[in-house]
Amino acid sequence: MSSGTLEISSYKFVCDFVRNKSAIELDSSKSYLVESRLAPVIKAHGLQGLDHLVEALRKPNSQVLAKDVVEAMTTHETSFFRDINPFDALRKTILPELLKKRQTERTISIWSNACSSGQEIYSISMMLKESFPELAPWKVRLLATDISTQVIKKAQEGLFNQTETNRGLPMQMLIKYFQREGLNWRIKDDVRKSVEFRLVNLIEPFPDLPKFDVVFLRNVLIYFSPETKTEILVKIRKALKPDGYLFLGGAETTINLNVPFERENAGTCSVYRPR
Amino acid sequence: MLNTEDIQTISNTVCRDMLGLEFESGEADGTRMLSMVACIAISGDYRAVVEVAMTPKAANEVTTAMCGLEPGEVQESDVADSIGEIVNIIGGNIKGAIPGETKLSLPCVSLNADESQENSSPEKRQVFFRLAGEPFAVTLIPG
Amino acid sequence: MKILVVDDSKAMRMIVTRTVKQAGFSDHTFIEAGDGKEALEVIQQQTPDFVLSDWNMPEMKGIELLRELRSKGNPIKFGFITSESSPEVVREALDAGASFLITKPFTPERFRNELTAVLA
Numbered sequence: 001m002s003s004g005t006l007e008i009s010s011y012k013f014v015c016d017f018v019r020n021k022s023a024i025e026l027d028s029s030k031s032y033l034v035e036s037r038l039a040p041v042i043k044a045h046g047l048q049g050l051d052h053l054v055e056a057l058r059k060p061n062s063q064v065l066a067k068d069v070v071e072a073m074t075t076h077e078t079s080f081f082r083d084i085n086p087f088d089a090l091r092k093t094i095l096p097e098l099l100k101k102r103q104t105e106r107t108i109s110i111w112s113n114a115c116s117s118g119q120e121i122y123s124i125s126m127m128l129k130e131s132f133p134e135l136a137p138w139k140v141r142l143l144a145t146d147i148s149t150q151v152i153k154k155a156q157e158g159l160f161n162q163t164e165t166n167r168g169l170p171m172q173m174l175i176k177y178f179q180r181e182g183l184n185w186r187i188k189d190d191v192r193k194s195v196e197f198r199l200v201n202l203i204e205p206f207p208d209l210p211k212f213d214v215v216f217l218r219n220v221l222i223y224f225s226p227e228t229k230t231e232i233l234v235k236i237r238k239a240l241k242p243d244g245y246l247f248l249g250g251a252e253t254t255i256n257l258n259v260p261f262e263r264e265n266a267g268t269c270s271v272y273r274p275r
Numbered sequence: 276m277l278n279t280e281d282i283q284t285i286s287n288t289v290c291r292d293m294l295g296l297e298f299e300s301g302e303a304d305g306t307r308m309l310s311m312v313a314c315i316a317i318s319g320d321y322r323a324v325v326e327v328a329m330t331p332k333a334a335n336e337v338t339t340a341m342c343g344l345e346p347g348e349v350q351e352s353d354v355a356d357s358i359g360e361i362v363n364i365i366g367g368n369i370k371g372a373i374p375g376e377t378k379l380s381l382p383c384v385s386l387n388a389d390e391s392q393e394n395s396s397p398e399k400r401q402v403f404f405r406l407a408g409e410p411f412a413v414t415l416i417p418g
Numbered sequence: 419m420k421i422l423v424v425d426d427s428k429a430m431r432m433i434v435t436r437t438v439k440q441a442g443f444s445d446h447t448f449i450e451a452g453d454g455k456e457a458l459e460v461i462q463q464q465t466p467d468f469v470l471s472d473w474n475m476p477e478m479k480g481i482e483l484l485r486e487l488r489s490k491g492n493p494i495k496f497g498f499i500t501s502e503s504s505p506e507v508v509r510e511a512l513d514a515g516a517s518f519l520i521t522k523p524f525t526p527e528r529f530r531n532e533l534t535a536v537l538a
Contacts, residue, residue: 036297084531162368163288163523168531171519172512175505183281183372292523293433341429343436357429363474364522367501371521379502381426381476 010054014038014069017057021070021222037072044068063203063223064147070223071116079167080119082218085269086247087123090214091131093266094245098213099134101243107139111212111239113202114220115144117164118155118195122187124216125194126177143209145200152197158187202232211241219249226257233259237274246272276321277372277415283402285368286413290406293364294340301405309412312388313358315366320375323417325366327358328388333409334358355384365413419446419537422466424457424483425499426475434470434499441529454478458486461494468537473500473507484514495536499524 014034038050045065047053056065071078081087098108112121121144128135146152165174165185178185200206202220215236221229236246237260246261247269248254254261254272261272283300290298309328317323329337338349338357359382370379400415421438425431435448449464451457453475461469469487471480478486484496496516500507503521511519518532 079525079527081531082527084534088535161288162285162521163292166292166521166523166528167525168527170532171503171508171521174503175508180372183284289523292525338429342432353429356427360427360430363427364501367474367503367522370501371503376506379474381474 007051010050013054013057014050014073017066018070018073021066034073038069041065041068041072066223067114078116078119079164080123080169080173082120082123082168083250083269084168085250085267086216086218086271087127089247089266089269089271090124091127094214094271095128095132099132102138102213106137107141108135109141109143109210109212110214111209111216112142112144113146113200113215113217115146115155115197116151117160118144118158118197119160119164119168120144120216120218121155121195122158122191123168125191126173128194129177129191130173140194141210142195143198143212144195145198147199147201149199152199156192156197158192160185160187202235203228206235206239209239212239212244213241214245214247215240216247218247219252221248221252230257230259233257233261237261240274242274244274246274248272276417277369277400279400279402281372282369282400282413282415285372286365286402286404289361289364289368293361294337296336296340296406298404298406298411301403301410303401303403303412304410307410309410310388311354311358311386313355313362313382313384315362315382316380317366317370317373317377318380319377321373321377321417323369323415325362325369326414326416327362327365327412328414329358329406329411330409331386333406333411334386336407336409337361351386355386359384369415419443419468420449420464420466421446421468421470422449422451422457422460422464424451424454424469424471424475424480426453426472428452430472430499437524437526438470438529438533441526441533443529443533454480454483454486457483461487461492467495469494469496471496471498473498473502473511481510481514484511484516488515497532497536 011034042053047056056062102108110124115121121142125142144155161184177188177191179188217236240246260275262275263270264273287298290296307330309330311331311334312326312328314324314326334354335349338354339346341357342353363382366379370377396416396418398417402413404411423431423434431450449460449466451460455478471483473480480498487494498511498516498519499522500519501522508519517536520528520532
């Protein structure tokens, strides 16, 4: 890998871009890190180097590239039980409430959007097994979707390396729900098979889905314009049950968007309810 | 058991996640003395010695990253401590990837090692890296 | 809140303290001990609220420290930081009364999740 070849203006563009999308500051002394992390993204998108990447990022409809860039630069942000608060809210308030409300139909459905390698939905699945054994006879539907076939494939395999399992996953869950495969850990079949994975592009019409009790749409809207954000949220509203719950990323809100949601406090984080 | 690629993966993970430093692949460089050495023993169902060896400059790099020090503030005891901890973490991760009951020793460190006593076991697994341009080797010696 | 970091490596004590601070716990007080024996003294004299301890140390290992504390009836909250992640180690630690284990190499996120749950 060559070093010191990074164009200063392109480097600055990437830093600003990542800060805007993720609120993460890149250390300006680590340009070699930026270069080495972006190299696979540049290659995967068939681009000719950083300047070319910056040019592609400036174009409209570059969400997939934008997502890959931000993810490459903020890899530590993808983790099991990422930002623990929504999971705590789910466990402590929302699920106990739903368990009461859904006594008759005995079904619960949760949807994880832009699921990436599946950490979010697998975290939910493990939490259900761990804290709600009474759900065993219920019909529990866990759906995870992403825009990329490749990502879905990786998520379905449920194989995680040491770095990934070290992030956010309590050891007692690691040894209970995973088995070692060489240096990696594979999620056990009962968790893996509890999840359905599908390809969904948020900016296209959604496939026909039954309505959900809980939707996770975290750190996805940041990649879209206000108009597209609104469109997506309106579609999500339709995919939710009227008394359902929507989680956005910790730094995301519906402020300044004309959408049919109302913010509520759920423990230490916010949850959005259909209006 | 573990191949060189596994050793490479473990070493890379430790360095990146713990120190925020990026390892580049390197190759054996006979002209440079890797005089800073730390090793740790795995015993039990599987027996091996794990060793990290590097130049003083690479050791300095590890130490500043680990202790959050400025380059001028580094003392010898900090270097010994830091490279000992690196071999401890790499050794622990190797131990974890090996089936069976094993134990990890405490690390031992030499800041003035003589490479002429190099082990030539045929089962030796050795990986070379460059850390900030400086040579750095991780070796697993079973037996 | 006073957090005791126990590790025979000074470098490790520094990196643990730094990572815990990065995880959002920077306004707590951090105190240190170099092994289990020293930790026992420090716990008696300075009564920390939480112990973060290395596993493998000379002069009383982390697990011996935890067992010693529990045998004396001290219920102080206790988390391990280890470079080993075998199921045996995890079970031993949890059976002895540890709240969690964090494996090295670790990230601030990991500390954030575990400490938030324990300190809540």
